[in-house]
Amino acid sequence: MFFSFFENWQKKRNFARLKDAQFSYLFDEDVSGEYVVFDTETTGLNPKVDEILSIGAVKIKDNKILTSQTFEVYLKNSKEISSKSIQIHRIRPIDLKDAKEPQVALKEFLEFIGSRPLIGYYLEFDVNMINKYIQPLLGITLPNKMIEVSEIYFEKTITLIPQGNIDLRFDTILKNCVVPNMGVHNAVNDAIMTAMIYLKLTQGEIKCHK
Numbered sequence: 001m002f003f004s005f006f007e008n009w010q011k012k013r014n015f016a017r018l019k020d021a022q023f024s025y026l027f028d029e030d031v032s033g034e035y036v037v038f039d040t041e042t043t044g045l046n047p048k049v050d051e052i053l054s055i056g057a058v059k060i061k062d063n064k065i066l067t068s069q070t071f072e073v074y075l076k077n078s079k080e081i082s083s084k085s086i087q088i089h090r091i092r093p094i095d096l097k098d099a100k101e102p103q104v105a106l107k108e109f110l111e112f113i114g115s116r117p118l119i120g121y122y123l124e125f126d127v128n129m130i131n132k133y134i135q136p137l138l139g140i141t142l143p144n145k146m147i148e149v150s151e152i153y154f155e156k157t158i159t160l161i162p163q164g165n166i167d168l169r170f171d172t173i174l175k176n177c178v179v180p181n182m183g184v185h186n187a188v189n190d191a192i193m194t195a196m197i198y199l200k201l202t203q204g205e206i207k208c209h210k
Contacts (some may be wrong), residue, residue, distance in 0.1 A: 007025045010189050011143055020137040027143050030115040035060040037119040039190040040126045043085050047128040051077050053091045056187025058195055063203055065195045071112045072188045074099035106133045117145040152201045
């Protein structure tokens with residue numbers, strides 16, 4: 001009960017910082033029955049200095065992945081992408097030639113997610129990256145409910161591995177949850193694979209295999 005009170009207090013405090021009333025819908029109670037699974041590709045793993053290169057997302061409704069409702073956007077970058085970074089996300093400078101200004105891209109993303117709950121793999125990092133852009137722009141951080149698939153996976157497998165030595169790497173979770181690897185590593189594909197993991201873990205269709 002205290003946690004719920006604190007959560008509501010934080011949300012009200014966040015709302016009070018909103019600079020643009022046009023985005024007040026982010027704080028509405030969600031009635032869509034949908035979830036949004038999203039992922040970001042970035043120049044690195046430090047939200048303080050790194051930037052978002054692309055955002056990919058897909059919606060879930062009635063325990064189905066709405067692949068016809070995917071979201072993908074590339075963002076203009078302020079500095080040169082390192083070769084090491086390109087090896088990880090495969091996004092080259094030429095791939096960003098039609099990229100959007102970050103403010104435009106982030107507003108489109110916010111319109112896509114609305115007030116829906118957000119699902120992700122190591123979601124905290126992706127949310128921190130999004131907040132890096134929207135906090136200066138709108139004065140707020142993402143107010144949406146957050147659902148972390150690695151936590152659900154941990155809770156499902158800890159009873160099978162009492163010693164608690166659980167491998168939470170994405171590829172391991174894919175394999176153990178018998179979810180096909182879509183191969184091409186990009187934000188949309190990662191979001192879709194994360195959506196499949198979430199449904200497998202929450203709909204009782206799976207026993208995580210070792």
